[in-house]
Amino acid sequence: MTLKELIKLKQADWGMSRCEITAKIGVEYRYFSMILGGAKKMPERTLKNMLERLDFSGCEERWLIAYFIRQSRKLPLSLLGRLENAEVIVDEAAGKITELYHAERYS
Numbered sequence: 001m002t003l004k005e006l007i008k009l010k011q012a013d014w015g016m017s018r019c020e021i022t023a024k025i026g027v028e029y030r031y032f033s034m035i036l037g038g039a040k041k042m043p044e045r046t047l048k049n050m051l052e053r054l055d056f057s058g059c060e061e062r063w064l065i066a067y068f069i070r071q072s073r074k075l076p077l078s079l080l081g082r083l084e085n086a087e088v089i090v091d092e093a094a095g096k097i098t099e100l101y102h103a104e105r106y107s
Helices: 003-014 018-025 029-037 044-053 058-072 083-105
Strands: none
Touching: 003 018, 003 029, 003 058, 018 029, 018 044, 044 058
C-alpha cells in the first residue's frame, strides 16, 4: 500500500475531501499532493498532525510511522513526550543496528 492509497481509503471512511484533510492537518493542498505523489518527503510535523488530528487505527498508525522512518531515515522522536522514552527508543534502535551491522559484516 502507498500513502496515497491509504489516504484515499480513509477519505471514504471519514467522508472527507482531500481539501478538508489538508485543512485539518495544517498543510496546503498542493504540498500534500506532492507528499502523496512522492515528490516531497513528509515532514515530522505533518506526521504528528496526521496522527493527532485524524482517526487512524493502530495498524494504520504503525504503517504511517514506518513509512515516515523509511522515507526520511529518521526516528520521529517528537512523537514521544518524555525524553526518557526517546532515550529508550534510541538505545534499542542503536543495539539492533549494531547487531545487524555485525551480522552482515561477518556473513
